[in-house]
Amino acid sequence: MAEIVQHHTYANGLTLLTQAMPHVRSATFALHLPAGLCRETPDQRGVGTLLAESIVRGAGNYGSKQLSVALDNLGVDRSESIGLFNLSLAAGTLGRNVPAALKLYADVVRRPHLPEGELEAAKELMLLDLAGLEDSPQEKVMLELKRRIYPEPFGRNQYGTPETIDRVTIDHVRAFYATHLRPHGAIFSVAGAIDPDEIRALVGELFGDWSGTELPDPLEEAFAPTSVHLEKETQQTQVALAVPSAPFTDVDYYAARGVVGVLSGGMSSRLFTEVREKRGLCYSVSAGHDTANRRGALVCYAGTRIERAQETLDVMLAELRRLTDGVAVEELDRLKTSLKTALVMQQESTGARAAAMAGDWFHLKRVRSLDEIVSAVNAIDDAAIQRYLERFPIRNPTVVTLGPTPLTIPV
């Protein structure tokens, strides 16, 4: 299969990843800038989100509205978001419009106005989003879980707190921009109907003279994971739990993905079969893998009616413990077919490719080839999973529940 990923690191430390995809007319690009939530000081939680909100409100010679119109006329669907490590600007459009759109984004990244007059509006939006979180119990319970399984500053989310949002001034936003938006560690990822050589030259032209040195890694604070029940009058109890797992960079990462596949890889997976299909305990039950800094987590979720929540939690935990009894070859074959199919289908999606390339580079400083991933997936067997479970035993899960009544967490 044609798969030509090119990477180029410019003298200032900016890395460009490109993949020309035959047979598509569109392209997606994502600019990942090292201004993530883990860089916020505790008394200014929310400043990064406010920067993400403000950065497109005018740049270079464009006012806020002019910039928006220019991007709309290029058919650009865009998003600005902030994660733990990066502030990300993503854009999807027709491949032929990528060069013009990149020129506008050079203004956004390097010459944003960050207008003082619009900070209050950005703050209001943040406060409204924070209030809206109360109406999304599933998201709320997962965010609370992450806050409790990772040390500061790695359990953070984009919402901030009302107190710290109130405290942030435009000078704080501008200082956060000046300190953290820099080429060193920035990753630009472009996939689709593009000419990689043209993009490489253009990015060099637009960003080559951008300067700034490497930032030191943020330090972890001491912590201990703790379980909690959040009381709320809801129809369903939300159950989220996690145990430590292998991070993306770990040799046992593929075994960790194997465990997630066995638990939650399809409708024949163990959690879906035992919790939903056999017992009808819930509509939604799943397991996933998460990496934050050098830690990984195996995360499980279910939402269920109050009187059935304890049984749901008990069945989920029993399934996690049953992993040490062994995993059948047939189960592994199913998850391998599904992982490999997903890889092939990723090659049809410009957005998925742009995200996968950037994720690989961020964690590994290289982009894995399809062959490498396929052979690693093929190597997952029960022995590998049992080795993984010895390193990352299913013990003392952190459990966060949300609903009218707390549950009993078995020791």
Next chain:
Amino acid sequence: MAFHTHTLPNGLTLIGETIPTALSASFGFYVRTGSRDEIGAENGVSHFLEHMMFKGTARRTALEVNLDFDRIGADYNASTSEETTCYFATVLPEYLPTAIDILADIMRPSLREQDFDTEKQVILEEIKMYEDSPASMVWDRAKTHYFGDHPLGQSILGPSAGIAALSRGQMQDYFSRRYAPNNVVAVVCGAVDWDAVVACVEKQCGHWSGPTAARSDVRDHRPTPGVHLIPHAAATQENVLMLSRGAAAESPLRYAGALLATAVGDDSGSRIYWELVDPGLVENAGCMVDRAEGTGLFVATLTGDPEATGKNLKHLQRIFDEVQRDGITEDELTQAKNKVMSRIVRANERPKGRLHSLAGAWLYNREQGQADTEIARFDAVTTTDIRSYLDEYPIDKLTITAYGPLTTLVIDTLP
């Protein structure tokens, strides 16, 4: 890319688009049935049945259905709307015959009593899940207020009590009435051999039989504008939907309607964006169009601080009044076209995305659903067409439904 059709003697139609350069293949069965086709106490049965279709056949138990899909690494799902229920899978091309075998098999389900009882609990969980989501609840309530006794006003999930009381026999009756071969369209696209798919579908579905199914009530709907307040103390934000009459799925004005909604209420760069979202007055606000057979909707949404709802609604009403009077500018139309056309290209690049476009175009209009045709139609829309749309479907006559903490709602300019 080539478009094909084939009709089986029993009335089942197969349509397809072969894309030799694709890496995957998608296949789905689209049944012309949904909550609008339910009668009386069976409300919710379309969606419940959609779940039951995965619960086994004469050849497979429920677990075997799931195992067989997972063995071929299928990306599969199903969905139920007011008027279409569909079952679909995307796979690597070599697994397409197996995917068609499983999908065709589950289209003739056993509906076993024990599976029915267990799955009923899952449906009741799903209803409870949505009850904790004000953004979902407001949709259900708004449709009821807007459509009154028109069948499109019926809830997709159905009421909890009705689901609890539903019998397997009622479901069997509904299935027999609605899943007749003439009421099903099979759709395929991607890296596929058309002749092989035809042979496969003939073999798997040729024996299907059933009475001819039709949809009787496809009248247009003339709503009564007004305000409906549904107090729900457990919610934090006020969720508001404003519905007005829009172009039906078969109306040539649907392209003008979609562009108008983009210009007025897209989530970036639209009038509502600049006047309400950008200044931080609301958490969310915007517009969209929803089409159905015989009628359509122009939808505006608002989520935000309950206390500011009256003021924000007044603001929105002013925008709708202005647009109704003056239309939109040439610049706004061009901008909306550029966005919509780029989105069509991107949504149609993968077989998985193409499948639904192909199905929609065929089910509603017997059209081939080519992306370039759709783009050309959007490109041809003028501000005169926008005026014609507004004259036929005024956007300032609103049926407003608010769901949230508010117990009183005062809007200065009532519709």
